[in-house]
Amino acid sequence: MHQANFVVFVCITYVAILFAVAFAGDRRARKNPAGLLSSPLVYTLSISIYCSSWTFFGSVGSAAKNGLEFLTIYLGPTIVFAGWWLFLRKLVTVGRVHHTTSIADFISARFGKSPVLGALITILALVAITPYIALQLKALTASFQVITYPAGAVVAASRPLEPDFAVAFWLAAGLCLFSIVFGVRNIDVNERHHGVIAAIAVEALVKLVAFMAVGLWVFFVLSRTPDLMFRNAPASLMSPEEGFAARWVALCFLSGAAVICLPRQFQVTVVENSSEEQIRTASWMFPLYLLLINLFVIPIAMAGLNNLPPGSDPDLFVLTLPMTNGGETVGLLAFLGGFSSATSMVIVSSIALSTMISNHIVMPLALRFSLVPTGGGQSARNFILVARRMSIVFTIFLGFTYFWISRTSGALASIGLISFCGLIQPLPSLIAGLYWHRATHRGAIAGLAAGFLIWAYTLFLPSFKGAFLMSADVIANGPFGLNWLNPHALFGLDAFDPLVHALFWSMTVNTALLVIVSLLREPTPLTRFQATLFIDIFRRQTESELGVIRRTARVSELRQIADRILGPVESVSLFDKGDVEPAVIASDELITLVETRLAANVGAASARSLVSRVVTSETISVDELKRLAGEAEQIRAYSAELESKSRQIEATAAELAEANDRLREIDVQKDEFLSQVSHEVRTPMTSIRSFSEILLKNRDLDESRKLHFLGIIQSESFRLTRLLDGILDLNFLEPGTQTWEVTVFDPETAIDQAIETCEPLARAAGVRIKRGRRSRNARVLGSRDRLTQVFINLVSNAIKHNTSANPEVVVTGAAGRKGFYEARVTDNGPGIPLKDRELIFTKFFRGQKARQGGVGLGLPISRQIVERFGGDLSCTSAKTKGAEFVVRLPLRFD
Amino acid sequence: MRRWEADAQGTRDAATLLPVAAAFLFLPPFLFVFIAPARVAGIPLVLIYVFGVWAAIVFSAWLLARRHARMAEGASDAADAAGQRLPGQH
Numbered sequence: 001m002h003q004a005n006f007v008v009f010v011c012i013t014y015v016a017i018l019f020a021v022a023f024a025g026d027r028r029a030r031k032n033p034a035g036l037l038s039s040p041l042v043y044t045l046s047i048s049i050y051c052s053s054w055t056f057f058g059s060v061g062s063a064a065k066n067g068l069e070f071l072t073i074y075l076g077p078t079i080v081f082a083g084w085w086l087f088l089r090k091l092v093t094v095g096r097v098h099h100t101t102s103i104a105d106f107i108s109a110r111f112g113k114s115p116v117l118g119a120l121i122t123i124l125a126l127v128a129i130t131p132y133i134a135l136q137l138k139a140l141t142a143s144f145q146v147i148t149y150p151a152g153a154v155v156a157a158s159r160p161l162e163p164d165f166a167v168a169f170w171l172a173a174g175l176c177l178f179s180i181v182f183g184v185r186n187i188d189v190n191e192r193h194h195g196v197i198a199a200i201a202v203e204a205l206v207k208l209v210a211f212m213a214v215g216l217w218v219f220f221v222l223s224r225t226p227d228l229m230f231r232n233a234p235a236s237l238m239s240p241e242e243g244f245a246a247r248w249v250a251l252c253f254l255s256g257a258a259v260i261c262l263p264r265q266f267q268v269t270v271v272e273n274s275s276e277e278q279i280r281t282a283s284w285m286f287p288l289y290l291l292l293i294n295l296f297v298i299p300i301a302m303a304g305l306n307n308l309p310p311g312s313d314p315d316l317f318v319l320t321l322p323m324t325n326g327g328e329t330v331g332l333l334a335f336l337g338g339f340s341s342a343t344s345m346v347i348v349s350s351i352a353l354s355t356m357i358s359n360h361i362v363m364p365l366a367l368r369f370s371l372v373p374t375g376g377g378q379s380a381r382n383f384i385l386v387a388r389r390m391s392i393v394f395t396i397f398l399g400f401t402y403f404w405i406s407r408t409s410g411a412l413a414s415i416g417l418i419s420f421c422g423l424i425q426p427l428p429s430l431i432a433g434l435y436w437h438r439a440t441h442r443g444a445i446a447g448l449a450a451g452f453l454i455w456a457y458t459l460f461l462p463s464f465k466g467a468f469l470m471s472a473d474v475i476a477n478g479p480f481g482l483n484w485l486n487p488h489a490l491f492g493l494d495a496f497d498p499l500v501h502a503l504f505w506s507m508t509v510n511t512a513l514l515v516i517v518s519l520l521r522e523p524t525p526l527t528r529f530q531a532t533l534f535i536d537i538f539r540r541q542t543e544s545e546l547g548v549i550r551r552t553a554r555v556s557e558l559r560q561i562a563d564r565i566l567g568p569v570e571s572v573s574l575f576d577k578g579d580v581e582p583a584v585i586a587s588d589e590l591i592t593l594v595e596t597r598l599a600a601n602v603g604a605a606s607a608r609s610l611v612s613r614v615v616t617s618e619t620i621s622v623d624e625l626k627r628l629a630g631e632a633e634q635i636r637a638y639s640a641e642l643e644s645k646s647r648q649i650e651a652t653a654a655e656l657a658e659a660n661d662r663l664r665e666i667d668v669q670k671d672e673f674l675s676q677v678s679h680e681v682r683t684p685m686t687s688i689r690s691f692s693e694i695l696l697k698n699r700d701l702d703e704s705r706k707l708h709f710l711g712i713i714q715s716e717s718f719r720l721t722r723l724l725d726g727i728l729d730l731n732f733l734e735p736g737t738q739t740w741e742v743t744v745f746d747p748e749t750a751i752d753q754a755i756e757t758c759e760p761l762a763r764a765a766g767v768r769i770k771r772g773r774r775s776r777n778a779r780v781l782g783s784r785d786r787l788t789q790v791f792i793n794l795v796s797n798a799i800k801h802n803t804s805a806n807p808e809v810v811v812t813g814a815a816g817r818k819g820f821y822e823a824r825v826t827d828n829g830p831g832i833p834l835k836d837r838e839l840i841f842t843k844f845f846r847g848q849k850a851r852q853g854g855v856g857l858g859l860p861i862s863r864q865i866v867e868r869f870g871g872d873l874s875c876t877s878a879k880t881k882g883a884e885f886v887v888r889l890p891l892r893f894d
Numbered sequence: 895m896r897r898w899e900a901d902a903q904g905t906r907d908a909a910t911l912l913p914v915a916a917a918f919l920f921l922p923p924f925l926f927v928f929i930a931p932a933r934v935a936g937i938p939l940v941l942i943y944v945f946g947v948w949a950a951i952v953f954s955a956w957l958l959a960r961r962h963a964r965m966a967e968g969a970s971d972a973a974d975a976a977g978q979r980l981p982g983q984h
Contacts, residue, residue, distance in 0.1 A: 068940065068944070075920045075944075075948075078951060078952075079917050080913070082913050083910075085910065085958075086913060225936065227936040229936070233938065237941075244922075248925070249922065276966065277963070280962055280963060283955050283958070283959055284952050284953075284956040284959050287948070287952045288952045291948050291949065291952060298941060
């Protein structure tokens with residue numbers, strides 16, 4: 001045994017350390033809100049208040065009595081956290097975005113800020129949690145008594161100890177003090193308590209380390225081998241018992257729901273959450289924590305069964321095992337672990353409940369009966385703070401009273417489960433609130449109230465075994481002898497044990513009423529609006545949400561409320577934004593902002609009722625609401641549109657790249673062309689200059705030579721002129737530079753004229769020109785001379801580039817399909833490679849083989865002319881071999 | 895870009911599947927397969943099974959959380975980039 005004084009000293013030292021941690025945490029968080037205290041690790045450790053003394057002591061007890069069953073309490077949360085993506089993520093995000101202060105606030109805000117709903121959940125939570133807090137006090141007291149029992153821990157644990165209520169009282173008082181100092185020092189916008197969370201995180205580590213230390217100590221000192229350890233293993237560990245499956249599934253469901261709905265879990269998981277990263281990390285780290293803390297439960301339980309005398313309380317094996325076998329230090333550590341788990345649970349539960357009580361019971365009542373002080377300064381804030389502090393004391397001492405009256409005889413685990421079953425009644429409303437637009441506050445109230453009543457009737461009241469409200473006879477046979485109302489077998493359903501039975505009926509009726517009552521009446525506009533805000537939390541936030549609720553209020557009155565509840569500092573930051581002329585009537589935005597801030601302090605329902613007192617008119621636009629609901633749909637369409645846009649952009653980018661390539665190619669061609677032009681110009685210029693110099697210097701040349709030289713000079717000048725004409729023609733044809741005379745004419749005449757002009761050239765080259773089919777009465781609009789120029793160009797090209805042994809050129813004309821005239825110039829020469837067929841129409845293109853005389857402008861000029869007339873010029877391949885050029889022109893019929 | 899979307903879809907599917915798989919493995923009737931009077935190295939089979947599956951779930955959740963984290967980074971990067979490209983957008 002340890003001396004009581006020594007244990008008290010250790011406890012006080014430990015608590016002093018916790019105070020220091022909480023104090024440092026608060027200061028640190030104020031300096032750097034995004035620091036260590038907001039880290040996912042601290043967040044996860046704070047969630048592990050799920051493991052209360054019920055885990056620390058009760059798991060081992062349950063394992064010793066019922067084998068595997070204790071595991072369900074941790075498997076449910078493991079599934080819920082591993083599946084965070086499905087539900088927790090949405091819940092946590094909504095809670096964070098809307099500054100939720102508690103589960104009661106969350107549900108009341110979702111269902112149209114209903115004050116009734118908030119109050120109902122608060123009462124439910126208070127009733128259900130009282131035995132749970134009593135349980136923690138009992139565990140604390142019992143562990144203290146056992147560790148200090150003069151006759152040794154084993155004796156203490158094997159006889160029914162009368163609880164020492166003096167110890168319990170001082171523990172309760174200490175817990176109140178801690179919760180008040182760090183939980184309700186001020187009212188905060190986000191209702192986050194960094195100091196408490198820091199202390200809780202330390203306690204979480206202590207309890208994990210302590211439990212694992214006991215486990216390792218037991219394993220290495222007492223059990224040594226698995227065979228020895230499982231010598232006396234209960235049969236339930238190896239073969240399922242009657243009703244095992246139903247209980248197993250029910251408990252997994254119950255614990256999974258509890259890790260969401262318990263007020264303290266909601267507090268640490270949702271209210272204290274500040275980023276998605278936290279919940280993401282907790283999704284694996286919290287299950288890991290649960291796994292580690294459960295690893296040694298069975299070894300400790302087995303060692304207890306093997307080593308301690310029969311009749312020892314298995315709920316205290318964690319303490320008694322080390323204490324009786326020489327591990328007094330380990331025993332003290334175990335005591336501290338149990339102390340940590342119980343205190344952290346009570347502290348967070350009482351803080352969460354105090355927020356709920358003050359926001360959903362005290363404030364609405366105080367507002368209704370005008371009890372909130374209207375004096376200036378901090379009086380209203382102080383009122384709220386006092387309300388919260390009183391609520392903490394009330395909650396904890398309610399638990400103490402329960403403990404005192406009932407002397408909690410039942411094993412820890414069964415009380416915990418009864419409490420769980422009551423506390424998860426908000427679950428259907430929570431899920432419907434996050435996923436079902438039609439859910440109404442009437443449905444939620446009906447479901448919750450029914451679930452609560454059924455829980456109380458079938459589980460809570462019978463748990464007193466006839467000592468409170470319900471007699472033993474009623475529990476056994478139903479009221480007034482009506483056996484179908486038997487609390488443990490409603491409607492004759494007696495196949496399950498009381499817990500599964502109560503869980504089944506309460507959840508079924510709760511959910512059914514929620515759905516049915518919701519379908520009976522349309523949700524109110526405010527409920528519908530809140531539903532949109534909650535359910536569509538992940539869609540793009542828009543300003544249009546502000547346009548839904550239209551209210552008018554005087555700024556001065558609004559400010560009065562803000563001053564009273566929020567305090568002057570925050571109020572100034574809300575109202576004095578450097579506006580030159582303070583408005584008399586507050587804008588919708590301002591009213592909404594003030595209400596949001598108030599809601600973070602006193603809960604959504606109270607905030608609404610506060611603001612409603614100064615709002616002179618309020619309308620909720622149903623059209624706006626409908627539009628909002630439709631917006632989710634719009635966003636889906638918007639993202640589809642974005643996708644198609646991005647595809648278009650990709651296509652455009654590809655086109656641009658192609659165009660860029662073409663430009664580079666043309667640029668290269670242009671450079672080549674310019675050098676060609678310079679060369680072409682330079683050659684005749686050189687000969688003109690040299691011959692004219694000869695003529696000037698040698699005046700005695702004979703006449704015939706002079707004439708020869710002059711002839712050369714003249715022909716070179718012609719060449720120059722031709723070249724310059726070509727270039728001029730190009731500029732001439734640039735769009736918008738000129739118009740030429742346009743007439744309606746027969747294109748065949750242009751062909752005839754062109755062939756006539758080319759005849760001498762053909763004869764000289766030995767090429768035969770064949771006139772093929774011709775059209776009759778075709779009429780096109782354009783310039784005959786220009787078209788003749790086109791045909792001359794095409795025919796002379798066909799003559800010049802024909803290297804065939806028996807060269808010939810065929811020209812045909814026909815009034816073709818679809819109102820177009822088509823002329824074809826076909827040769828039997830080498831043809832044009834496919835890749836060049838478009839390139840030859842670009843300016844300056846000169847093919848691969850150097851061609852004499854040409855300047856690479858004929859074809860582009862021809863194409864421009866034809867296009868001017870609304871037609872086109874293209875190069876196809878002839879049917880046999882050689883090249884074929886097609887001129888298409890629109891026919892005129894008038 | 896497309897690759898990233900496929901990854902994101904895969905991660906979401908896996909995140910949905912994990913709790914379903916966990917529930918299936920932890921609940922009867924599948925659990926009954928392992929509640930048998932058999933021992934492995936002196937330890938009842940069911941204990942090894944439950945804690946093994948538990949550890950596997952923790953590990954999978956850890957892998958998923960890492961992918962989610964990368965996805966979240968990717969998404970915020972993409973949003974940043976989009977914001978720079980389209981300054982007029984909200």
